Amino acid sequence: AAKAEGRSGFVTFSPAILSQIDLQLGEEAAIKQALDDDELFLVWQPQFELASGRMIGAEALVRWRDRVSGTVRLPDSFIPTAERSDLILEIDKVVLSKACAQAVRWVPVSAGDFICAVNVSGKTLQADAFFVHLVEVLQQTRLPPARLQLEITEGVFIQSKDALNTLAKIRKLGVSLALDDFGSGYSSFGYLADLDLNQLKIDRSFLNDLESSRKKQDVVGGIIALANSLGMTVMAEGVETEGQLAFLIAEQCHGAQGFFMSEPIEEKLLTNHLIARRGNLKARAGSKLNLS
Numbered sequence: 001a002a003k004a005e006g007r008s009g010f011v012t013f014s015p016a017i018l019s020q021i022d023l024q025l026g027e028e029a030a031i032k033q034a035l036d037d038d039e040l041f042l043v044w045q046p047q048f049e050l051a052s053g054r055m056i057g058a059e060a061l062v063r064w065r066d067r068v069s070g071t072v073r074l075p076d077s078f079i080p081t082a083e084r085s086d087l088i089l090e091i092d093k094v095v096l097s098k099a100c101a102q103a104v105r106w107v108p109v110s111a112g113d114f115i116c117a118v119n120v121s122g123k124t125l126q127a128d129a130f131f132v133h134l135v136e137v138l139q140q141t142r143l144p145p146a147r148l149q150l151e152i153t154e155g156v157f158i159q160s161k162d163a164l165n166t167l168a169k170i171r172k173l174g175v176s177l178a179l180d181d182f183g184s185g186y187s188s189f190g191y192l193a194d195l196d197l198n199q200l201k202i203d204r205s206f207l208n209d210l211e212s213s214r215k216k217q218d219v220v221g222g223i224i225a226l227a228n229s230l231g232m233t234v235m236a237e238g239v240e241t242e243g244q245l246a247f248l249i250a251e252q253c254h255g256a257q258g259f260f261m262s263e264p265i266e267e268k269l270l271t272n273h274l275i276a277r278r279g280n281l282k283a284r285a286g287s288k289l290n291l292s
């Protein structure tokens with residue numbers, strides 16, 4: 001057991017637990033500093049519509065550039081820590097502001113259906129402050145709400161009453177919602193019945209050995225059919241091979257993103273790409289889209 005009842009009835013912590021707490025507090029302090037020093041920035045991963053090959057959106061992914069060491073940290077190394085504290089609320093707020101500010105600059109150089117997707121933690125959705133901030137950011141940036149999509153991850157939080165209320169209010173604004181990492185982690189089907197969502201994103205674990213596994217092909221085909229019957233579009237994540245892409249096209253999956261088409265790229269590169277209108281996947285069928 002991680003903690004034990006002491007003889008006096010107080011809970012006592014083992015040295016191992018105490019050092020974990022130290023680590024958590026140290027990491028929290030570092031994240032706070034990063035927020036204060038504006039060390040977070042975004043990269044964007046293009047999303048493609050498979051029927052047309054057009055680039056129809058991009059997902060914002062947060063990065064942390066440590067000013068002292070110059071190294072760039074990936075979200076998996078700090079988002080879990082932030083989610084254990086309230087710092088995730090701050091991170092999601094900063095990311096949303098940055099993302100909308102960028103998204104509005106892309107409006108004049110992109111097609112009308114080009115959407116920017118932003119990840120939001122379930123914990124953030126539960127906080128009243130988030131919806132207020134969302135409305136403020138949309139007003140301040142003048143980003144048309146239809147240009148924004150929020151990606152939520154299945155998790156213990158999103159079925160809470162507060163989160164469901166917030167999700168309904170977000171949809172009323174005209175902002176669309178995607179369920180991220182579908183099929184990983186918590187049981188998934190309950191969410192589909194409870195939530196009114198626009199898009200389902202197939203977790204990239206389903207893409208592994210897709211080409212060799214008949215069962216995985218059946219599962220992915222089934223997810224696409226399920227989403228279609230619920231009136232949701234499907235975005236496949238983590239496409240790394242031409243074979244995976246070909247399968248998804250054959251199954252009439254709506255969209256896909258992944259290293260095969262493009263890794264996450266810096267704002268400027270995506271802007272150049274949009275301006276050059278080189279976002280046509282079909283025109284480059286078979287050859288890796290090299291955006292970077």
Ligand code: C2E
Pocket residue numbers: 045060061062074075076079091092095119120121151153180181204237238239240257258259260264
């Ligand atoms: P996610 O939202 O599912 O994002 C997709 C992740 O898969 C990204 O990792 C992306 O770089 C990676 N990826 C994309 N294509 C491929 C591929 O073809 N192969 C492989 N192996 N990986 C691919 P990243 O940027 O490290 O983000 C990891 C997770 O961190 C995200 O998963 C998301 O849950 C979370 N995250 C990222 N940015 C934010 C943010 O601003 N706020 C919150 N709350 N969470 C974020």
Ligand code: MG
Pocket residue numbers: 059119151180
């Ligand atoms: Mg995502």
Ligand code: MG
Pocket residue numbers: 180181201203204237
């Ligand atoms: Mg995902």
Ligand code: MG
Pocket residue numbers: 153180181
């Ligand atoms: Mg994820």
